Amino acid sequence: MTQINFKNQRYTVTANNDVLTTLLDAGEKIPFSCRTGSCQNCLMKATQGTPPETAQVGLKDTLKAQSYFLACQCYPQENLEIDLPNTIDTRYKSRVLEKQWLSDDVIQIKLARPKNFNFRAGQYLTLWKDEHLARRYSIANLPDSNELEFHIRVFPQGQFSSWAAYETLENNFLEIQGPIGDCFYLEDAIDADLVLIGTGTGLAPLQGILSDALKAGHRGRIDLFHAGLNPHSLYNTDLLTKYASEYDNVFYHPCVLDKAGVVDSRVEYLEGDISDVVFEKFPSMVGKKVYLCGDPNLVKKLKTKTFLLGANSQDIYADAFEPSHC
Amino acid sequence: MSNLYERIGGDAAVNAAVNIFYRKVLSDDRVNAYFDIVDMDAQIAKQKGFLTMVFGGPNHYSGKDMREGHKHLTGLNDSHVDAIIELLGETLQELGVAESDIGEIANIANSVRDDVLNR
Numbered sequence A: 001m002t003q004i005n006f007k008n009q010r011y012t013v014t015a016n017n018d019v020l021t022t023l024l025d026a027g028e029k030i031p032f033s034c035r036t037g038s039c040q041n042c043l044m045k046a047t048q049g050t051p052p053e054t055a056q057v058g059l060k061d062t063l064k065a066q067s068y069f070l071a072c073q074c075y076p077q078e079n080l081e082i083d084l085p086n087t088i089d090t091r092y093k094s095r096v097l098e099k100q101w102l103s104d105d106v107i108q109i110k111l112a113r114p115k116n117f118n119f120r121a122g123q124y125l126t127l128w129k130d131e132h133l134a135r136r137y138s139i140a141n142l143p144d145s146n147e148l149e150f151h152i153r154v155f156p157q158g159q160f161s162s163w164a165a166y167e168t169l170e171n172n173f174l175e176i177q178g179p180i181g182d183c184f185y186l187e188d189a190i191d192a193d194l195v196l197i198g199t200g201t202g203l204a205p206l207q208g209i210l211s212d213a214l215k216a217g218h219r220g221r222i223d224l225f226h227a228g229l230n231p232h233s234l235y236n237t238d239l240l241t242k243y244a245s246e247y248d249n250v251f252y253h254p255c256v257l258d259k260a261g262v263v264d265s266r267v268e269y270l271e272g273d274i275s276d277v278v279f280e281k282f283p284s285m286v287g288k289k290v291y292l293c294g295d296p297n298l299v300k301k302l303k304t305k306t307f308l309l310g311a312n313s314q315d316i317y318a319d320a321f322e323p324s325h326c
Numbered sequence B: 001m002s003n004l005y006e007r008i009g010g011d012a013a014v015n016a017a018v019n020i021f022y023r024k025v026l027s028d029d030r031v032n033a034y035f036d037i038v039d040m041d042a043q044i045a046k047q048k049g050f051l052t053m054v055f056g057g058p059n060h061y062s063g064k065d066m067r068e069g070h071k072h073l074t075g076l077n078d079s080h081v082d083a084i085i086e087l088l089g090e091t092l093q094e095l096g097v098a099e100s101d102i103g104e105i106a107n108i109a110n111s112v113r114d115d116v117l118n119r
């Protein structure tokens, strides 16, 4: 018999009982449906202890890596502390270290990384402006420094983004919460070909993922597509061009709908709709690991195309930057 | 081995089949309008449930669930069910499943036809 701890309540899992049944019998509200391990509605996360492998069958590798498991398939072998997914209640205070414009409408903000605050490059955090307003932003750097780097697209009426760009000052504090997300690099993929596609500030998580892959000594090919309306909407082109020239296996493809007459001998822009351009280069996505970040409509479109062109659903990682409704 | 589900490879067969099957479904103009891809991971999970059922595996999908799950889809008729069973057959052929097992799987799929079509 093992014990599980859920929301500070302790429950005993009796022999032949799974975690879902145990919690439901105790009156806890846990989403579920099929109870056979296929619908994945009863996804939970172990915050202490290791869930059995049999409770992780069929889960995406990045979920397994975060100790996610299916409660209906979980017959624990050891005591576990568990929670529902995406509930990280702890908030940290973090100081604004630096602000810098990366383009006409993208600002980079660096926050101090709180002590013991861990994450995987590519995950995102909730940033609180005040008690009432919060937005999600992806972390663009690796967890090996004392900073957290964000790329924020500034909307003229954006409640968070305009405030972050024009009002909050260096040395101010704001609250951060997280990390969340399953769009990140895993070393198991060291020989795989990676295709990273980002629109606008969708580059932020991809830049983190790229850095992580390079740090791991990635051996497969890495193609990074960064899409924007015109050359002025892209940013960090110098940095990405540098990566591409330093690493033989890294290819950077800045992609614009309209070159807008910009001539830059250092950067070769692809012109066209990103959801066509990528697949002209890669008519087959079989065997590739694909990361898609940014505009929700484009992410959805790219996801479908990527899948239809042969990538496995398990190998498609996506962060759609859905707008908030408050 | 007598049990269909075990014979074709159980959970591993479901995982192998789901990508191929769902790709076929999304590429087929006869049926793809009924499949929304907003949340692909959720869709894949649903298709796994369906495949587990028709492979004769452990599942809790009842006729009632099939009825509830398809009731809101207007215009659904026999031709759509036929198309799905055809795509299922193609998927299984690609995976090298024996013809007799494919027949058995088609029969299970057929057995929920009236529930799916709400009649």
Ligand SMILES: Cc1cc2nc3c(=O)[nH]c(=O)nc-3n(C[C@H](O)[C@H](O)[C@H](O)COP(=O)(O)OP(=O)(O)OC[C@H]3O[C@@H](n4cnc5c(N)ncnc54)[C@H](O)[C@@H]3O)c2cc1C
Binding pocket: A124, A135, A136, A137, A138, A139, A150, A151, A152, A153, A154, A155, A157, A158, A159, A160, A161, A162, A201, A202, A204, A205, A295, A319, A320, A321, A322, A323, A324, A326
């Ligand atoms: C998982 C996740 C990760 C994210 N990561 C990032 C990131 O790294 N960088 C980043 O810049 N953003 C990111 N976002 C988006 C971010 O959370 C906010 O939605 C965005 O910054 C707008 O917030 P706001 O308060 O400035 O604007 P709001 O006050 O919410 O909106 C103000 C106005 O801007 C318009 N608007 C808002 N979003 C859009 C849009 N996408 N396209 C067109 N108009 C829009 C609204 O319609 C409204 O009129 C992410 C979102 C999610 C869900």
